[in-house]
Amino acid sequence: MIQPAITGSGVFTPEQVITNDELVVAFNAYADRINADNAEAIAAGKMDPVPHSSADFILSASGIEQRFVMDKDGVLDPDRMFPSLAPRDDDSPSIMAEMAVDAITKALAQAGRDPSEVDLVICAASNHERAYPAIAVEIQKLIGAGGFAFDMNVACSSATFGIQAAADMVRSGSVTCAIVVNPEICSAHLEWRDRDCHFIFGDVATAVVIEPEAQANGAHFTIHGTRCATEFSNNIRNNNGFLRRTHDQMEDRRDMQFMQNGRKVFKEVLPMVSAHILGHLDDAGWEADSLKRLWLHQANKTMNDFIGRKVLGRTPEPGEQPNILQDYANTSSAGSIIAFSKYSDDMQAGDRGVICSFGAGYSVGSVLVERA
Ligand code: COA
Numbered sequence: 001m002i003q004p005a006i007t008g009s010g011v012f013t014p015e016q017v018i019t020n021d022e023l024v025v026a027f028n029a030y031a032d033r034i035n036a037d038n039a040e041a042i043a044a045g046k047m048d049p050v051p052h053s054s055a056d057f058i059l060s061a062s063g064i065e066q067r068f069v070m071d072k073d074g075v076l077d078p079d080r081m082f083p084s085l086a087p088r089d090d091d092s093p094s095i096m097a098e099m100a101v102d103a104i105t106k107a108l109a110q111a112g113r114d115p116s117e118v119d120l121v122i123c124a125a126s127n128h129e130r131a132y133p134a135i136a137v138e139i140q141k142l143i144g145a146g147g148f149a150f151d152m153n154v155a156c157s158s159a160t161f162g163i164q165a166a167a168d169m170v171r172s173g174s175v176t177c178a179i180v181v182n183p184e185i186c187s188a189h190l191e192w193r194d195r196d197c198h199f200i201f202g203d204v205a206t207a208v209v210i211e212p213e214a215q216a217n218g219a220h221f222t223i224h225g226t227r228c229a230t231e232f233s234n235n236i237r238n239n240n241g242f243l244r245r246t247h248d249q250m251e252d253r254r255d256m257q258f259m260q261n262g263r264k265v266f267k268e269v270l271p272m273v274s275a276h277i278l279g280h281l282d283d284a285g286w287e288a289d290s291l292k293r294l295w296l297h298q299a300n301k302t303m304n305d306f307i308g309r310k311v312l313g314r315t316p317e318p319g320e321q322p323n324i325l326q327d328y329a330n331t332s333s334a335g336s337i338i339a340f341s342k343y344s345d346d347m348q349a350g351d352r353g354v355i356c357s358f359g360a361g362y363s364v365g366s367v368l369v370e371r372a
Pocket of ligand 1: 265303
């Protein structure tokens with residue numbers, strides 16, 4: 001059996017930022033316009049006015065201070081509230097592939113690998129720009145990789161499920177240099193006109209390189225184990241799909257974008273995730289005390305604080321459970337990998353950590369790693 005390792009990681013961060021204040025100004029302008037357009041119905045009690053959003057609420061409910069996006073103007077235009085990302089012709093790289101190539105280039109540089117050595121690309125994300133050909137196959141061509149490539153989607157857990165798939169293939173010897181890349185354009189499947197969730201998401205792409213440990217070029221993380229679990233729930237759902245007809249016909253269907261029952265998610269996912277991590281650690285014979293770091297999915301600060309406390313049995317020390325949520329918001333599958341990529345350089349040989357993601361499905365995935 002071949003021992004797999006994470007030998008490199010990289011993050012593509014979009015150039016444009018939306019602060020909570022900017023977001024709330026746009027949302028409130030939209031709300032005022034809707035309320036003015038429907039003044040009669042509201043006065044007659046036939047319609048509720050759209051209430052204003054608040055930057056203070058957003059920060060205290062989520063821990064989010066800002067988010068990076070691929071297009072700020074479209075999102076902040078009260079008459080649009082949706083990114084303006086023009087469709088590209090078939091001979092131009094797709095937007096997801098372009099973001100992915102940037103993150104992969106950084107990850108391969110860290111691993112000291114040439115793109116031509118890559119023989120597997122998994123594009124694991126919560127939404128894909130088209131049905132086929134797979135974005136991963138386009139990425140494979142753009143970077144000049146060999147082997148094969150495929151897309152997968154397990155919503156927010158896509159990265160860890162992708163890591164398990166890649167690590168298993170490295171372990172069995174069917175691939176020798178795998179990329180798991182997570183380009184997330186969450187801004188295009190978020191309903192920016194919904195006050196309950198308009199602040200949640202941001203855009204980003206992350207990538208990791210997974211290889212046999214024996215061929216690692218430098219410092220790396222041994223993958224000691226991966227574990228994935230799913231349990232069906234409708235509490236996070238997006239009904240958009242190939243049975244949708246034209247955009248015009250379905251424009252007003254709220255269920256064609258991200259929907260959640262946030263309170264239920266909060267209540268149901270927390271015990272599932274903490275039990276999952278503790279069970280994985282236990283089966284691996286790892287004491288929670290021996291963990292130097294938790295790189296958790298970044299959905300909500302309170303949720304992460306709770307999981308950290310439950311797993312470690314105490315409040316995590318600063319740095320033990322790094323949050324990037326305040327800067328990036330929830331970036332779906334990429335969140336735990338941003339945290340890993342930005343907060344792992346200081347780990348010493350023998351230091352252990354857990355990468356864990358969770359979300360729609362429900363789904364939860366954990367990866368036990370040790371710095372080598
Ligand atoms: N601005 C101001 N007030 C707002 C608001 C906004 N943007 N959005 C909601 N509120 C208000 C509500 O109207 C409600 O007011 P009320 O008590 O007078 O009725 C109050 O704030 C609480 O709303 P609620 O939706 O119950 O907030 P919450 O404390 O549950 O926090 C989430 C909302 C989404 C942040 C929280 O439920 C959560 O993080 N859930 C898990 C999300 C998650 O991880 N999803 C996974 C996605 S991958």
